Amino acid sequence: MCNKSDSIVNLAKALVAFNLEVKIIEKDAKNPHxxxxxxxxxxxxxxxxxxxxxxxxxxxxxxxxxxxHYTLRTMLVHESGEFIESEPLTMKPVKNDPQGIGSCTTYARRYSLSAMLSLNTGEDDDGEKATHSSTPAQPPAATPSAPRQASSTNTQSSSSGPAALISAAQISYCHKIKNDKGISEDDFRAMIAAIPGRESIKELTKSEASVFINKLNAM
Structure with a gap:
């Protein structure tokens, strides 16, 4: 639960007026992934x-x-003295050096600011593109071990054929989130293993990958 002043009446009115005027923020950079x-x-x-x-x-x-770990608190303050303060956003830099901390700071500030003000910046497009990538999915390589029981999600066929496997773009995006959030390899594998019938990220279907991405983003 966020912290706030006893009253936010004036702040709420000002925020409503702000949201009536703020427009879609123009995109001025490109995601390299x-x-x-x-x-x-x-x-x-x-x-x-x-x-x-x-x-x-x-x-x-x-x-x-x-x-x-790096933390960031964001506070919206009104000239009346009323305020709303977010819960601390905690992240682990990929590298614990000035460059890694600086990158983490920019990332945290951008997303916290956008969330606090409910801005339309289009910053989640990379997740959308990863989930709906047109890159052909490659099935995992066959192994000599005896086949295990696959879940119905991956074997059940319909008029359009079996469910498509995770795309290369989705796999890349999952690892990007893992690195950005400092999720350990053991925790990452454990999250995959928690999906019935799955041991490797390459075994996920596109729909399972979409749910998995949402779980990673929520950590």
């Missing part, structure tokens, strides 16, 4: 700061951490 465009932190700030000030609002973001 899926070649889709998205809005950078600088662009988002340049777009929203004048409108926030117009309605007596300001965004404040407070970084922190314990030397291993």
């Amino acid at each position: 899926f070649k889709n465009d998205y809005a950078t932190l600088d662009t988002i700030i340049d777009e929203v700061r004048p409108l926030l000030a117009k309605h007596g609002l300001v965004i404040m973001q407070f970084p922190g951490g314990d030397g291993e």
Whole structure:
């Protein structure tokens, strides 16, 4: 549950007025993994700061951490003194060096700011493209071991044939989320093994991969 002042009446009115005026944030950068465009932190700030000030609002973001994990709290403050503060967003940098922490900071600030203000920035397009990639799926290589019982999700046929397997783009996106969020390899494999009849990420169907991506993003 987020922290807030005893009253947010004035803040709520100002936020409603802000949302009536704010427009879709233009995308000005390209995701190197899926070649889709998205809005950078600088662009988002340049777009929203004048409108926030117009309605007596300001965004404040407070970084922190314990030397291993990075945390960020985002606060929306009204000129009346009313405020709403998010729960800390905790992330583990891929590399614990200035560059890794800087990248983690930008990522956290961008997503926290967009979520706090309910902005339309198109930043989740990479997940959408990964889930609906047109890249042909390659079945996992056959092994000499005896075949195990496969789940009905992957073997049940319909008029359109068996369910399609996970795409290469989905696999790449799953590993990107794992690295961005600092999920260990053991935890990653355990999440896959929790899916009935699955031992490897290459065995997931496209629909199972979509659910798996949502679980990773929610961690």
